[in-house]
Amino acid sequence: MFNIAIFVGSLCYGVVYFVLLRKRGKLSDAVIMLLLCGFIAGYNAPYIGKRWPTVEKLYNGLYTPLSRYIFSHLLSFNK
Amino acid sequence: MIVKEKITHLQLGFLLFGFIAGFESMFLTESKLMKQDVWIANLFNTAAGLALFWIISFVQRQFPNLNLTEICDKLLGRWFSKVLLCVYLLNNLETISGGFRAVSMFYTTVILPNTSSDYLIFLYAACSTYAVYIGLGTLARTNLVILPFFLLGFLVTCLFIIPEIQTNPFLPQLKSSLPNRLVGSMHLFTFTFSQVITFGFLMSRVENMKKIFPSCAIAILMTNIYLIMISYLTLSSLGFNYVQTSTYPFFSTIQMVKFGEYLERIEVLLVGLWTVLTLVYVAVMQYVFTLVAGHVFGISKMKPFVVAMGLLCFVHTSKSYIRTADHFTYGIKIYPLSSLLPCIAFPVLLLVMTLIKRRREVKSL
Numbered sequence: 001m002f003n004i005a006i007f008v009g010s011l012c013y014g015v016v017y018f019v020l021l022r023k024r025g026k027l028s029d030a031v032i033m034l035l036l037c038g039f040i041a042g043y044n045a046p047y048i049g050k051r052w053p054t055v056e057k058l059y060n061g062l063y064t065p066l067s068r069y070i071f072s073h074l075l076s077f078n079k
Numbered sequence: 080m081i082v083k084e085k086i087t088h089l090q091l092g093f094l095l096f097g098f099i100a101g102f103e104s105m106f107l108t109e110s111k112l113m114k115q116d117v118w119i120a121n122l123f124n125t126a127a128g129l130a131l132f133w134i135i136s137f138v139q140r141q142f143p144n145l146n147l148t149e150i151c152d153k154l155l156g157r158w159f160s161k162v163l164l165c166v167y168l169l170n171n172l173e174t175i176s177g178g179f180r181a182v183s184m185f186y187t188t189v190i191l192p193n194t195s196s197d198y199l200i201f202l203y204a205a206c207s208t209y210a211v212y213i214g215l216g217t218l219a220r221t222n223l224v225i226l227p228f229f230l231l232g233f234l235v236t237c238l239f240i241i242p243e244i245q246t247n248p249f250l251p252q253l254k255s256s257l258p259n260r261l262v263g264s265m266h267l268f269t270f271t272f273s274q275v276i277t278f279g280f281l282m283s284r285v286e287n288m289k290k291i292f293p294s295c296a297i298a299i300l301m302t303n304i305y306l307i308m309i310s311y312l313t314l315s316s317l318g319f320n321y322v323q324t325s326t327y328p329f330f331s332t333i334q335m336v337k338f339g340e341y342l343e344r345i346e347v348l349l350v351g352l353w354t355v356l357t358l359v360y361v362a363v364m365q366y367v368f369t370l371v372a373g374h375v376f377g378i379s380k381m382k383p384f385v386v387a388m389g390l391l392c393f394v395h396t397s398k399s400y401i402r403t404a405d406h407f408t409y410g411i412k413i414y415p416l417s418s419l420l421p422c423i424a425f426p427v428l429l430l431v432m433t434l435i436k437r438r439r440e441v442k443s444l
Binding site (some may be wrong): 002009010012013014017020021026028029032033036037039040043044049050052054055056058059061062063064066067071072075076077 | 168170172173176194195197198200201258261262328376377378379380384387388390391393394395397398399400409412413416417
């Protein structure tokens with residue numbers, strides 16, 4: 001319920017401000033707002049929300065090999 | 080968000096103290112790793128924090144009319160600067176999410192076990208978004224109001240813990256292993272003064288730029304004295320074994336404080352003040368996130384974006400660090416590495432480019 005409220009709320013916020021900013025002649029701001037709110041809604045969207053990217057997932061993928069090498073091989077640190 | 084409001088160098092120094100002191104006393108991971116040698120991490124942290132802060136304030140002093148994002152554009156070129164600022168934004172979002180998750184985890188573990196962590200995170204995100212909306216000046220003044228209460232509460236609590244001290248916990252010295260010393264020092268630095276880059280983005284908003292370094296250097300020293308004090312009190316009153324198994328060792332320490340026969344649970348007052356300071360930490364991070372994102376994406380009017388970015392921080396946190404064990408492992412093994420580029424390499428690169436630019440200007444004269 002809470003997730004759906006955030007999903008719908010962020011989409012509505014994006015669309016409302018897209019229209020308002022476009023009326024004020026700030027097209028690039030309007031497009032960024034729509035994209036940002038769409039991205040936010042994606043986190044709570046049904047089915048795809050769990051697979052939406054987070055910094056934790058990205059950095060786990062990027063840094064785990066390096067971290068494993070430094071902590072396990074160089075420092076022999078296992079905690 | 081009020082864009083042009085200025086703050087004083089003292090307010091920035093107090094903000095730096097509140098920023099670190101509120102958040103870092105939570106887990107004391109470095110004390111768990113290094114035990115009696117935790118002072119080594121604190122000494123390293125002081126030196127590294129001062130060096131990093133000097134680098135950033137030096138770069139800022141060379142371009143007094145520009146903010147750090149504009150300095151990056153000038154020194155590194157528009158597109159490379161954008162790439163580096165995006166890496167900083169990712170680190171900032173990672174830190175905000177970690178901060179929100181840490182506070183909600185503390186509350187759901189210790190005080191409100193039946194409350195959903197998502198609701199708590201939403202509440203904190205709403206508070207910090209409001210703080211960003213009302214601006215840096217108000218945030219700095221609020222911090223000035225809270226800090227005396229925090230310091231008074233902390234000092235009184237410390238006085239009442241002193242009777243619990245059995246032995247000197249910093250003896251015998253140098254007994255921890257070298258990897259533990261390295262990891263502990265790196266961990267403490269990452270969670271405290273590696274984030275002084277965030278304060279770099281606020282330096283252009285300070286009235287007297289020349290006094291930024293002295294006042295913030297005092298703040299860095301005071302923060303480290305505070306960290307050494309809480310490590311000493313926690314290790315001496317709880318003992319090494321209890322500190323290693325406790326998730327929130329300093330909280331367990333202040334739980335021992337009692338006034339007289341009936342007045343107990345004094346720690347709740349400190350926890351309240353500590354929560355507000357943690358909110359200051361997250362609000363400063365979110366403020367700078369909004370500022371830098373506005374520059375990177377070329378947003379002309381930031382006001383409508385403040386709520387959207389607050390919402391982004393909330394949803395991102397609600398999907399990050401869900402398992403407590405993963406959060407701890409990430410904090411020890413990934414976060415120190417992922418912070419190297421945006422928090423250490425980035426300021427050093429700016430310093431090198433500033434020196435090169437200065438040398439070229441001197442030659443051309």
